[in-house]
Amino acid sequence: MNGSPLLRAVGLVKVFGSGRTAVRAVDDVDIEARAEEISLVMGPSGSGKTTLLTMLGGLLHPTEGRIEIDGTDVTALGKLDLARFRRETVGFVFQTFNLLETLTAQENVEIALNVAGVTGERAHARATEVLVAADLRDRLDFRARDLSGGEKQRVSIARALANRPRLLLADEPTANLDSHQGREVMELLRRLAKEEGCGVVTVSHDTRLLGIADHVLLLEDGRIRPESTTADVLSA
């Protein structure tokens, strides 16, 4: 454990719809994450993993509950403050990479820096630094559309870490990768999280991620299964 939690979410509820058609996608979830540690939330499709991650990232307002990240009550922030919070505190890694396909690897990372107000040579140098750290030294000028799936996900991780976020949120980071690329991405995530000193919350139903996780939570029907164990996850 690394001191007090970087992320603390308490009593999170997300209800979609209303009345008879209301669906409790996330139901009374508590979760914590610490710097330099990887928390893995596993569960079958439709269990509420992505909804949980979306709320943790400040992209979806919870129906109930409170999310505190690095001392900030995310649920109390307005639209502009949420945008600033996301660019300064959180990094995202997506299942489908979500790179800007017509831009190069370097430009994809630089634009994330530009969003945070880092421009010009500083942005260029930092983008190069994180891409080199992600083993993409010889892919800097490749357009995203010309990269392999594994390379795209490494660019995505580099982009997520470019602004030195406190928390990195990864949604099924290995789902679209073969086993070799998936293993590479997992190792990269582990290594860079340590190097950059950020906490990681990743949701997945890829059991290969169990090997790199410091904590595992099993989500079923929107609820955290109490006292989840690796065996529970493997049998789920």
Place this chain on the structure above:
Amino acid sequence: MSVGGVAFAVLLILLVVSLYRGWSEAGGLFEELPADIWLAQAGTDDPLRTTSFLPADRLEELTALPGVRTVVPVYARRIAVRPRGSKLNVYFMALAAPSGVASTPAARRFLPRPGSIVVDSVFAREAGLRVGDTLDVLGRSLLVERVEPGGNPIFEIAFMNGEDARALLALDGYVSYYLVTLDPGADAAAVARDATAVVTGSEARTAADFANATRDLVSQGFLPVVGALVGIGFAIGGAVIALTIYTATIERARDFGVLKAIGADDGFLYRIVLQQSLGVGAAGAALGVALSSLAATLIRRDVPEFVTDLQPLDAAAVFAIALLLSAAAAFVPVRRISRIDPAMVFRA
């Protein structure tokens, strides 16, 4: 795709503008003829719609006036011809030019050899004439000696030789106009006063008077239609540019969602849209200007009756307008961008 849309809009606008310019400059022929003063029968405001008769025996007196350099009698008459069976009313002119005038390159354009005519490309196309063909004029077969570029489908003009005109136009004892050129530094008003005194019942006009009269004819009849087309061209072109930019923005909604997810605020996204709109606008406008130039060249060569005049200043103005429209179009999708839900990026 976006660049192509803007290029198409610019092409559309520039072609209509060049059509407007082409028609606006109708009558320019009168300004090309070698004359500082047109001596015409009084009341001849518009040479294409009125007739002028002046006594033919005043040439020597006019030539002898102080300040006069040359005097060229002009025969002119509208004559119906039937090339290939279709009827055309052609305004035939003939400059009975003395040898000194005939030696100038400008004058030679309008001075065919005996038995020949010079026609413009619009008339040539309408009449199906090429150099070497013949045209039957009042029972005489005249050879097409040269086809000059330009012309106008509303009033076809052709030039015949002075000797032929005397014989064919049956203006015995009369000419239509005297074209007077002045000595350097001569007082035009004084020459005009003296000339009209020599030729009773005449009045002095300028080439600009006649050119403007022809332009008035066009501007009263045809130009308003072309002007409306210019307006429509700008409206459609502007709509195409706005739609192109809007569509391009909407197509990249997911990219904007990604940028929002990683913390971009609306201002950052608007700046991107504006930069991209200007980039697309500049590239599209440059392509559109190039295509318009090519199209105008091809049109002049293959469809001369579609009178176009693509001027560099018009191209520059339309380029600038395309940039302004592109910048304005960037604001069209503003609401759409602000409503993009960044959570969409989590959906596969």
